[in-house]
Amino acid sequence: MEAQPGIAIRRALVYVGLTLAAIVxxxxxxxxxxxAVKEPGHAFTAEVLPRHPTLDNFRRVLSDFxxxxxxxxxxIVATTAAFFATLFASxxxxxxxxxxxxxxxxxFGFLLASLMIPGMMYVVPQFAIINAFGWMNTYRAMIVPHLxxxxxxxxxxxxxxxxxxxxxxxxKIDGAGEWQVxxxxxxxxxxxxxxxxxxxxxxxxxxxxxxxxxxTNVERLYTVPVGLAxxxxxxxxxxxLIMAGSCISVLPIAALFFFAQRYFIEGMTMGALKG
Amino acid sequence: MRSRRGSESGRQDRAETPEPKRSPRFxxxxxxxxxxxxxxxxxxxxxFGVFLAYPVFYSLxxxxxxxxxxxxxxxxxxxxxxxxxxxxxxxxxxFWWSVLMTLYYAALIIPTGIAASLALxxxxxxxxxxxxxxxxxxxxxxxxxxxxxxxxxTLIYSPHVGILVRILETVGxxxxxxxxxxxxxxxxxxxxxxxNVLKGAGFGMILYLSAIQNIPRSLYEAAEIDGxxxxxxxxxxxxxxxxxxxxxMVIIGTISALNAFVEVYAMTSGGPxxxxxxxxxxxxxxxxYYVFDTFYTQFKLGYAAAMSYVLLxxxxxxxxxxxxxxxxxx
Numbered sequence: 001m002e003a004q005p006g007i008a009i010r011r012a013l014v015y016v017g018l019t020l021a022a023i024v025x026x027x028x029x030x031x032x033x034x035x036a037v038k039e040p041g042h043a044f045t046a047e048v049l050p051r052h053p054t055l056d057n058f059r060r061v062l063s064d065f066x067x068x069x070x071x072x073x074x075x076i077v078a079t080t081a082a083f084f085a086t087l088f089a090s091x092x093x094x095x096x097x098x099x100x101x102x103x104x105x106x107x108f109g110f111l112l113a114s115l116m117i118p119g120m121m122y123v124v125p126q127f128a129i130i131n132a133f134g135w136m137n138t139y140r141a142m143i144v145p146h147l148x149x150x151x152x153x154x155x156x157x158x159x160x161x162x163x164x165x166x167x168x169x170x171x172k173i174d175g176a177g178e179w180q181v182x183x184x185x186x187x188x189x190x191x192x193x194x195x196x197x198x199x200x201x202x203x204x205x206x207x208x209x210x211x212x213x214x215x216t217n218v219e220r221l222y223t224v225p226v227g228l229a230x231x232x233x234x235x236x237x238x239x240x241l242i243m244a245g246s247c248i249s250v251l252p253i254a255a256l257f258f259f260a261q262r263y264f265i266e267g268m269t270m271g272a273l274k275g
Numbered sequence: 276m277r278s279r280r281g282s283e284s285g286r287q288d289r290a291e292t293p294e295p296k297r298s299p300r301f302x303x304x305x306x307x308x309x310x311x312x313x314x315x316x317x318x319x320x321x322x323f324g325v326f327l328a329y330p331v332f333y334s335l336x337x338x339x340x341x342x343x344x345x346x347x348x349x350x351x352x353x354x355x356x357x358x359x360x361x362x363x364x365x366x367x368x369x370f371w372w373s374v375l376m377t378l379y380y381a382a383l384i385i386p387t388g389i390a391a392s393l394a395l396x397x398x399x400x401x402x403x404x405x406x407x408x409x410x411x412x413x414x415x416x417x418x419x420x421x422x423x424x425x426x427x428x429t430l431i432y433s434p435h436v437g438i439l440v441r442i443l444e445t446v447g448x449x450x451x452x453x454x455x456x457x458x459x460x461x462x463x464x465x466x467x468x469x470x471n472v473l474k475g476a477g478f479g480m481i482l483y484l485s486a487i488q489n490i491p492r493s494l495y496e497a498a499e500i501d502g503x504x505x506x507x508x509x510x511x512x513x514x515x516x517x518x519x520x521x522x523x524m525v526i527i528g529t530i531s532a533l534n535a536f537v538e539v540y541a542m543t544s545g546g547p548x549x550x551x552x553x554x555x556x557x558x559x560x561x562x563x564y565y566v567f568d569t570f571y572t573q574f575k576l577g578y579a580a581a582m583s584y585v586l587l588x589x590x591x592x593x594x595x596x597x598x599x600x601x602x603x604x605x
Contacts, residue, residue, distance in 0.1 A: 017398050018409045025413055025473050028427045031438060035430060044436035092319035101312035107320075114327055118534045118590050120563050124570050124580045125330035125337060148323035178311045207420040209537055214571060225422045229540075232426060239430055246423045257418050261411050264418055269481045 029250075036243040043239035057244035061231075065241070066219060067248055070227035073139075074206055074252075077223055081143040082202035086194055089149050093156025094186050098165060108157075111150050127214055141215040142223070146205065152197045155270060159193040160186060196267035199260055203253055224249045337580035353577075360581035368554060370582065373562040374589070376464070380561055381532035383468045389524050391472050392479025393517070397509075399480070400487050410484075414477035421474065425541025428470040432456040432542075457542055460549040460558035467559055471538050479524050486517040525597050533590045536563035562586055 035043050037053040061067040095101065096108055126145050135141040163186065171181050187194065209225040216222060222230070228245045235241060257264055338360055340353040364370050395413050399406055416424065431439050434455030444452060451459065456466040490512065498508045539545060545557035545564045566586065570579035 011401070011403065014398055014401050014403060018405075021395060021398065022409055022412050025416060025476070028424060028431060028470075028473070029416070029419075031431055032423075032427045043430070044433070046438065046441055088319040088322065091315045095312040095315045099308050099312040099315075101309040104312075111323065114323075116530070116591065116594065117331065118530055118583075118586055120534050120536065120566050121334065121583045121587050122327065122330050123566070124576055124583060125334040126326060127570070128333070128337060128576060129326065129330065144322065145326040148319050148327055150323070150327075153319065178315075182315070203418055207422070209420065209422045210540075210567070225420055228426070229422060242426060243430065246426055249423045250419045253418055253420070254415065257411075257415055261414070265414055265481055268417070268478065269485070 029254075032243050032246050032250075035239060036247045038240050040238070040240050043243070057240045058248070061241050061245045061248065065227075065231060065245075066222070067224065067227060067231075067245055069220060070222050070224045071248060073221060074223040074225075077139060077142045077212070078202045078205040080139070081146060081205040082198050084143070085147045085149045085152060085201040086198045088147055089152035089156045089197060090160075090187070090190065090194060091182070092153050093160050094182055096153070096157040097160035097163075098168060098186075111153065115150055123210065123214065126211075130215055135215070137216055137218050137221055139221070142208075142212050142221075143205075146208065146211070149197075149201060149204075152201060155193060155197060155267065156190070158270075159190055163189050192263075193267075195260070196263040199256060199263050200267050203256070203264070206253055334580045334584060337577050338584050339577070341577045342574065356577065360578050361585075363578070364581055364585060369556065369560070370562070370565065370585075372551065372556045373560050373565040376557070376559065377533060377535065377561045377563070380464060380468065380535055380559075381529060383465060384471060384532055385525055385528040387468060387472050388475060388479060388528060389521060391476040392524070393483050395476055395480040396483035396487055397513075399484055410480075413480055416474040417477045419474070421471070421537040422541050424470060424474050425538050428466070429457060429542050432466055434458055454547075458547050460547055463543055463547055463558045467538055467542050470542065479520075482520045482523070483517055486520045487513060490516050522597070526594055529593050529597060530590055533586055533593070534563055535561050536567055539564045540567070 034048065034050065036057055037055065038045065038047075038050045038057075039052055039054055040057070042050070062071075096104065122145075130136060130141045130145070135144075167185055167189075168181050171185055176184065207225065209223075209229065212223045213226045213229065216226060219227075224245075228242070228249055231245055232242050337353075339355060339357060341356045341360070343352045343354060399410055399413075431437055432455050434440060434451070434453060437455060440449075440452045440455065443449070451462065456462045494512050495508055498512060503511065539559050539561055543557075543559040545560040545568070547558055548555040549558050562582065563586075566579050566582050569575050569582060
């Protein structure tokens with residue numbers, strides 16, 4: 001509708017705006033990486049590109065300061081938790097989407113209502129429960145309390161409702177049991193949402209710092225964020241090492257996001273756009 | 276809500292079609308269906324019950340008790356103290372200060388978060404090359420760990436030698452050089468908010484973007500013919516039509532502000548102190564951090580539980596008010 005030059009100027013302005021915004025938003029990550037490859041003691045030099053970049057900081061945090069172990073712990077906790085949280089949410093999502101049973105809608109409403117409760121509310125009683133179970137300093141303690149993912153259940157149910165019930169009926173007529181129907185029809189047809197939920201729960205558990213801090217106090221069980229926070233409190237000035245640890249901490253999620261961003265973006269915003 | 280329904284994708288529309296007619300065998304299979312349903316539900320519901328439903332009540336029980344000093348025996352050693360934790364809380368200056376700081380934090384982060392998200396969405400709502408790349412770049416920090424991002428910002432915000440004070444020194448601003456952004460009461464909270472807004476804006480951006488993309492072009496074209504300026508079109512068309520997203524952003528913004536903890540833990544530990552009527556109180560001492568400090572550092576489980584109950588009440592009240600207030604305007 002406007003004249004050509006107007007459009008060109010507008011376009012240029014939009015690019016400038018986008019580029020500036022990207023620089024501001026990504027600067028912390030840029031600075032984290034840059035600081036991590038600086039030589040020890042050079043953390044605060046203003047060089048944008050370090051003259052003598054080194055990977056020594058990474059080697060030191062991994063071998064001398066236990067980040068290798070922390071990384072392994074994070075992988076174990078996040079993978080196991082993501083697997084079971086996704087499994088439980090899909091089992092429950094299936095029946096909420098496809099079964100009629102006594103109290104279904106009331107139960108679903110009750111589950112959803114819990115999303116309004118601030119997470120801080122749970123920290124104290126959950127800790128007391130873990131203590132009573134004698135689970136302190138175990139992987140179980142880090143994993144089990146978060147396996148009922150209500151948001152994930154909601155995503156699963158919404159998705160599974162779109163799978164035609166005729167398919168399930170047909171399988172049943174062919175003699176398939178409930179479990180078989182779930183395994184051979186629901187799961188294969190729900191792969192996109194299963195992948196999404198797996199990624200989201202993996203991400204949640206990878207970043208679940210507060211809870212992991214509370215239920216562990218032995219170094220061999222620290223996850224990366226917990227190890228990083230405690231490392232920082234002991235080596236406050238070793239910023240090159242702290243930043244190397246930070247890189248290690250965000251790298252897996254950043255990589256997952258790079259390859260599967262569609263799943264992350266859709267999964268995280270789906271609830272909001274449909275709720 | 277009307278316009279939000281308009282933004283739903285095709286998949287959702289299909290989800291709302293009624294389920295197929297009952298099969299003739301329905302009556303007989305009903306009991307069987309219920310049994311299978313409960314079996315499939317069991318793992319989820321058991322964990323929900325033990326770790327999410329029961330704790331809400333158990334927390335109230337804890338709030339009415341006190342853990343004797345120096346005891347890790349949470350269950351054996353509890354002493355019933357009635358409502359005294361709540362009474363103490365009502366008289367606890369540090370607590371009311373934390374509520375005030377939480378509200379201050381919310382008052383800063385909700386509007387700036389919304390403005391940043393909306394601005395990014397408007398920038399992306401252009402048919403340009405690279406838009407998808409920018410979109411990913413803006414969203415990425417949202418999936419990364421707040422703890423790490425907070426730690427990186429403490430480095431950026433550092434006094435004397437931090438990169439930000441150095442950049443500002445080159446243009447003659449030295450006000451922050453001595454103590455750094457996180458070391459001064461006036462700038463600490465805005466600095467925490469700034470770091471957090473940059474991390475979180477990508478989420479709201481996606482919501483606003485999909486809402487904006489659902490606004491019919493014909494509305495803008497009609498307004499243009501009537502001679503409305505770009506700003507007028509934004510005020511009269513875009514803003515009212517993305518209102519459901521704004522409402523949602525205010526509600527979840529409130530919940531997450533009342534929950535704020537990791538950002539404070541990573542950047543300021545509740546400080547720096549300010550002198551309020553002779554008492555030293557932290558300029559970023561939000562309630563979430565006070566709960567953590569009470570329970571993790573001082574091990575006062577009952578008191579922390581009481582505090583988190585008041586936090587829950589506040590959350591529910593504020594969410595309700597938000598809903599009423601904003602919905603009436605939609």
